[in-house]
Amino acid sequence: MAEKCANDGVDVNDGDCLPAKKVKLNDVDATESTVEKDTSENDVTELNLSNFKVTRILQNNCVRKLICMEGTFEDREGSAIVLLEQKSFPQDKLTLEKGFFDGRTLFRKYFTNDIYRNYDCFPTEEHNSIQTSVIYPATQTHIDKYTRQELYMIDETYELYQKVTLPYIESKSLSLEWITNILEHKAEQESIIYEDSDKNNGFVLVTDFKWDKQLDSLKLLALPFQKIRSLRELNASHLPLLRNIRDAGTTAISKKFNIPASQLRIYFHYQPSYYYLHVHFCYLMFEAPGIYVAKAHLLSTVISNLELMSDYYTKAVLSYIVFKDSPLYEKFKSHGALETSTCETLDCK
The missing domain is CATH 3.30.200 (Phosphorylase Kinase; domain 1)
Known part of the structure; x- marks a missing residue:
């Protein structure tokens, strides 16, 4: 499969x-x-x-x-x-003309029908x-x-978080040293576009390590100095930090990349892949993975929720996807909180 x-x-x-x-x-x-x-x-x-x-x-x-x-x-x-x-393809027409249509590009036609033609295109070395x-x-x-893997939906109450998810988080052994290296200026300094060194409300804004340098796929991460594991630990005391990430982050991106706040998607992941709270900044036209429901939580919505209810994330049900046979899937399954197929329960073949 x-x-x-x-x-x-x-x-x-x-x-x-x-x-x-x-x-x-x-x-x-x-x-x-x-x-x-x-x-x-x-x-x-x-x-x-x-x-x-x-x-x-x-x-x-x-x-x-x-x-x-x-x-x-x-x-x-x-x-x-x-x-x-x-x-991603380049945006400017001069690069496209020189890189893909300047005579060095090889085209092999494999389909023709009336006005329609399809080719295999072999562009110049610097663009392939x-x-x-x-x-x-x-x-x-x-x-x-x-x-x-197969996917399953979890509706996580705060009780389930405390009994199942939190022990799982505390047992995870993935290293977060790469984050410390960025925050302590030991690595990826060329990727930092903004830094506020305040230990409570400050953060580092860094370009995603997989970004291909094309503006239409721009993606950045905000890493706060304050150590918070995930969305579940947020409360009203974190509002100054979250507002600072929103305001200073969008301002820095506007100055550096000329992209306004209204063209940015700013969000958390829950569940995240690593348990150090971070915020994603993504160009709105870029359909990045993990931007849809059951994964992404908009920063603006999180701030609004905490303004309305200071302990919102200790009361809310958070729904997300787990992968079959993942450690978290197994923990929810053994806890009886995960409904699986009849065939799987009976070990059908």
Whole structure:
């Protein structure tokens, strides 16, 4: 099933599941690679992607033109995940003309009918790259996240949060060192576009590590200095922080990218992929993964809810999707809070 094209697979680019090691291929020169390092002892400084051997396809999303693969490197131990995704096209006509229609581009026609023609297009080298992301070493948690699975809806009450979700959160072992590295100016400093160093209401606004530098796919993250795990921990005392993220973040984006607040989608994820509260800023015309119901909560709505009721998120039912056989799915299932199919209950074949 994972080898077939999937429109409803895992959200693989919300920027949420950032690994301890990240490798990005340079968009300008495919012969060079940029390796973002962390400070751990096992820091991976070089990976030879030509030595990657595919073990299995985790999912193939035809709509997003993205494929996720699990595999290994010949010269290294442990599993790796490689994601290949088609990049956005440039916006300006001069780049399009020179890159796609200047005589160096090869066109092979494979369909003609009246006024309609289809071609395979092979553009110039500088415009035919594929955005490539690597997670190495990849844990089973990473592999599960990127594997296409059946989905189930959870209506999480605050009681369920305390009995099931919170113990699950406290048991998670995914490293958040990459966040500390950004906040402490140890990594990704070139990606920071704004910083307010106030420890209570301050935050760092950084471009998403998978952003392909095209304005029509702009995506950023706001990382507060105040440590909050998720939406469930927010109350009225956090309103100054949330308003600051909204106001200062939109102002910084307007100045840097000339995109007004009215063309930004600003939201949280719940459940998030990592439990350090963060806010997504996304260009409104960009249909990023994870922007729909059962996943995204608009910052403006969260602020309004807390203004109306200071402890709103300790009373509200929050509905979201869990993946079959994920740790959270298993915990809800064993708690009796998850309705599964009759066939699954009876172990049908």
